[in-house]
Amino acid sequence: MLHLFLSEPIWNDNGDDNSAKMRVSLLSNLESVIWSVMASGGRSEARLGGFASQLLEMIFENRPHKAGSIIAKRSYILKKFFEGNPTRISQWFSRTGGGLGHGPGAKALSQFSFVNRDICWEELEWKGKHGQSPAVVATKPHYFLDLDVQETVENFLENVPEFWLSNELSESLKDGEILFVDRKFFVEFFVDLMYKEDSRDVWEVTSEYLKEECFSSLCKRLLITLDEWDLCDFLNMLHKNLNPRMELKDPMDSSYLFEVILSKCGDFRCFDQILLLNAVFNHGRQLLRLLRDEEAHEEKEKLEDIVSKICGIPNNDSSLASIIKDCFKMKNIEAFKLLGLQSWVIYYSLAEKCQTPESWELLFMHNEISFRKSDRYLFLDNHGVLEGGVSDLDHRASKTVKHRKKHSRRKRKRDINHDDSDNELLDLGTTKNRLDLQSNVGSWLLSIDEYSASWNSEDLPEYLSKYCLSTWMNYQCDK
Structure with missing residues (x-):
């Protein structure tokens, strides 16, 4: 029976050092096999553009007015933006029918034309047989809808330089809507402002955005753009700003788990270490899928042999203490890697x-985990999710006596929609079929999380392996 090492380690000098050394050696072999599987699955080296480009994309999406205010100060660049590009002209100035639209670009063009009619009115091109006079347009502004926008803007590009420096055009740019006409152009423009011109206002806007934006959002979009050495440097700098006494409280919170590791480790020098930690800590299911692939048959055989040998090592709490004592001699990141590999052995096993409710309950009792079985009258809901009611069968585990106390079951009534529409429940057949499904899919409340959640056989491997890992890490950090 699999031992989860959940009891406090026995800290003495009488531990089985040979068993500990054997476990560490086998875990090192396991690491090699996992690397082989990960390599066959493809280690992506793709980078999504550059760091600055991704940061600018985020600013454009989330704070377009900040970028718009910078463009407004440099409205002259729109002359280059529109020259020889009818599509951009149409998107910014026109409505669908080809006339002057109602957006900021159209508003800027009409306002400038009327205020500065003495220098530009003759550059306006009309779609009718004759043009409109300023006096007529003053009383009937909708006549601007008859403007041939394409030819008018081309005339302004060639003959009305004042428009590209005007307050009217500048005001139309401040909300940042112009960015979405062609984001690639403006990303390149801003990168040049940052690195070629070293524009102070651009750096101020990016600094403000970095302070305001959610840290997790920044990580998701920006860290992938760093090369391996830069990412290691970033993690080492981050380590200096985290509380070294941070404790792991929620084993299922992957981001918090890695934050604890960062708080303890200041020696990231190899990107492979980060990838392996991330794989065994957060992506157990993905690794298992890779192993189940036909092309990974050889690696799966090797891994099964290693896991079988690890599980065959005599298990007691002092053996975990011996491993953790060995961890003291290692760098923190090496120690956490060792514990992470052991947790993945548990996940895999x-x-x-x-595969059955009985095997799960034997595991709970062997590891002194009290549990309450959730008897569910299982159905598939409209989204294919299992659902049902929970009973109060409370199973208590101990080393000597296992008592099973029965309580009356609470029955849950359920209204079933008999409509033959798309909302119809999947037909599971007879009552016998439903009971067969119920016998194969268990669900339990566990004492290790104070019975706060119902865990099914699909999620238990991940939950228990992460719970074990967080427990061991806390032992490691406390010593």
């Missing part, structure tokens, strides 16, 4: 071996 549970996912592959625990």
Whole structure:
């Protein structure tokens, strides 16, 4: 039976050092196999553009007015933006029918034309047989809708330089809507402002945005743009600003788990270490899918042999203490890697071996985990999700006596929609079929999380392996 090492380690000098050394050696072999599987699955080296480009894209999406205010100060660049590009002209100035639209570009063009009619009115091109006079347009502004925008803007590009420096055009740019006409152009423009011209206002806007934006959003979009050495440097700098006494409280919070590691480790020098930690800590299911691929047959055989040998090592709490004591001699990141590999052994064993409710309950009792079984009258809801009611069968585990106390089951009534529309429940057949499904899919409330959540056989391997890992890490950090 699989041992989860959830009890406090016995800290003495009488531990089985040979067993600990054997476990560490096998875990190192396991690391090699996992690397082989990850390599066959493809280690992506793709980078999404540059760091600055991704940051600017985020500013354009989330704070377009900040970028718009910078463009408004440099409205002259729109002359280059529109020259020889009918599509951009149409998008910014026109409505669908080809006349002057009602957006900021159209508003800027009409306002400038009327205020400065003495220098530009003859550059306006009309779609009718004759042009409109300023006096007529003053009383009937909708006549501007008859303007041939394409030819008019081309005339302004060639003959009315004042428009491209005007307050009217500048005001139309401040909300940042112009960015979405062609974001690639403006990304390149801003990158040049940052690195070629070293424009202070651009750097101020980016600094403000970095302070205001959610940290997790920045990480998701920006960290992938760093090369391996820059990412390692970033993590090492981040380490200096985290509380070194941080404790792991929620084993299922992957981001918090990695934050604890960062708080303890200041020695990231190899990107491969980060990838392996991320794989065994957060992507157990993905690794298992890679192993189940036909092309990974050889690696799966090697891994099964290694896991079998690790699980065959005599298990007691002092063996975990011996491993953790060995971890003291290592760098923190090496120690966490060792514990992470052991947790993945547990994940793999549970996912592959625990196939029935009975096997899960034996595991709970062997590891002194009290549990309450959730008897569910299982149906598939409209979205294909299992659902049902929970009973109060409370199973208590101990080393000597296992008591099973029965309580009356609470029955849950459910209204079933008999409509033959798309909302119809999937037909599971007879009552016998439903009971068969119920016997194969268990769900339990566990004492290790104070019975706060109902765990099914699909999620238990991940939950228990992460719970074990967080427990061991806390032992490691406390010593």
